[in-house]
Amino acid sequence: MPEMPTKLAEIVDEFAAAPRDVVLEMLLEYADVIPPLPGELAGREGMEQVPECQTAFFLRAEVNPDRTVTTWFDCPPEAPTTRAFAGILAEGLSGASTDEVLAVPDDLYQRMGLAQAISPLRVRGGTAILARLKRQVREQIS
Secondary structure, three states: OOOOOHHHHHHHHHHHHOOHHHHHHHHHHHHHOOOOOOHHHHHHOOOEEOOOOOOOOEEEEEEOOOOEEEEEEEOOOOOHHHHHHHHHHHHHOOOOEHHHHHOOOOOHHHHOOHHHOOOHHHHHHHHHHHHHHHHHHHHHHO
């Protein structure tokens, strides 16, 4: 059975082991790691909105010929927690295969210990981001 990508597993373990009082600070460090959108996605063309997020959040997953997955996220800077979710996924899934992406547990943010550090609404938004990302990957490989 495939496992989630090593990079993402390391991030999850780092958060799970961190003291509660630094988890939010660690989370916000990921808000700035989202790469800029390529020109063809300007205007969010071909991106899917995640309405479960409190802020305007858009994503796109693309399965490459070698079955690795490329992800793109668009979220305003004034939503640092949501941007951080995207940053964790961008960094943790970089270079991941379709099987690895689909193996990411749906309760990822709870495993990281974020349910104790941020509001349930934000955790729900992060979980929806992951669910839509995985759905896009499944649709492209079936």
